[in-house]
Amino acid sequence: MFDHPAFDGHERVVALNDAATGLRAFVAIHSTALGPAGGGCRLWHYEDAGAALGDALRLSRGMSYKNALAGVPMGGGKAVILGPVPDERRADVFTAFGRAVDALNGRYVTAEDVGVAPADLAHVATVTRYVSGIVAREGVGGNPAPFTARGVCIGLEAAARFAFGRRDLEGLRVAIQGLGGVGMNLAAALHARGARLVVADLATARRDEACDRFAATPAALDEILLADVDILAPCALGGVLTEDIARRMRAGVIAGGANNQIADAAAERALFERGITYAPDYVVNAGGIILVSAEYTRDGDLAAVDARIEAIGPRTRRILEAARTTGTPSGTVADEMARAALAGARVAA
Incomplete structure (x- = not known):
């Protein structure tokens, strides 16, 4: 693990193996400098345990950076459960996962991510209080997907203004890869703003629903990243931008809800050299963790949550302008800003 390319001085990485339920998982705690490590739990059918570990390491670091730039009083962590999980054992697996989270004594606070539903978190909540994203209090809390989508839309608009000099999205062509909770909500928001959508998803039913609701054009999964559009919004899994x-690719702007969209430094450099505007994923998709944090800490009402999400737009613009001024890829600029915030928090602690 210590030699893994995604290892970044993580404070703690825990491997979970519960023979009674079949739970196999990793919990990666990247940093608690700003507070308890906050980050969702992902359930996915990984190629092997090494791939799952790498995902947990990358995602947890991304959560540290996301929370630091969003001003959220939480550090960064992530859990991944190795699937598949049979339906008849699902409740037991998530209850066992909840017990493992509880054993970390608040160093990690879990929530929803890809492959995990509110019903799964309800099982987690029966055995630990270190869980969020399930109960709304005066509008603050519950399903974070709509709030994530709203932040992505705000960041996307900022990137479009930066790249195209546009004050609105009317008539712009946007390709959305992935129509889960975030992608479908983003499609609704973009359609309401007059964007013309191209959509793709593993589930043809979700793709067809988006086409019916938003007059979208369907695309094949292996074609949408190269679609002839103005903006690409990856909202599925990471590593798609090789x-x-x-x-x-033909899009001039990238702004989506998926984490770790860019596969590696070579891909980031290629985008920058071609003049493609990339809105760093953990900057624009912070709306969900802003909500989850407010629910968990009970810090702020819905108006405060809304204000923090609205701040994603100006923050995105500042990063893109700094990238242009310094001749540095926007992802690198955001990483440097996040690392500086974390370093400052460690010194203060």
Whole structure:
């Protein structure tokens, strides 16, 4: 693990193996400098345990950076459960996961991520209080997906203004890859703003629903990243923007809800050299963790949550302008800002 390319001085990485339920998982705590490590739990069918570990390491670091730039009083962590999990054992698996979270004594606070539903978190909540994103209090809390989508839309608008000099999205072509909770909510918001949508999803039913509701054009999964559009919004899994894709894609702006969209430094450099505007994923998709944090800490009402999400737009613009001024890719600029915030918090602690 210590030699893994995604290892970044993580404070703690826990491997979970519960023979009674079949739970196999990793919990990665990247940093608690700003507070308890906050980050969702992902359930996915990984190629092997090494791939799951790498995902947990990358995602937890991204949560540290996301929370630091969003001003959220939480550090960064992430859990991944190795699937598949049979339906008849699902409740037991998530209850066992909840007990493991509880054993960390508040160093990690879990929530919803890809493959995990509110019903799963309800089982987690029966055995630990270190869980969020399930109960709304005066509008603050519950399902974070709509809030994540709202932040992505705000960041996307800021990136479009930066790249195209546009004050609105009317008539712009936007390709959305992935129509889960975030992607479908983003599609609704963009359609309301007059954007023309191209959509793709593993589930053809969700793709067809988006086409019916938003007059979207369907696309194949292996084609949407190269679609002839103005803006690409990856809202599925990470690592989709490889160097090959970066050199062939036609969109002028990238702004989506998926974490870790860019596969590696070579892909990031290729995007920058081609003049493609990239709104760093953990900057624009912070709306969900802003809500989850407010629910967990009971810090602020819905108006305060809304104000923090609205701040995603100006923050995105500042990062893109700094990238242009310094000749540095926007992802690198955001990383440097986040690391500086974390370093300052460690010194203060």
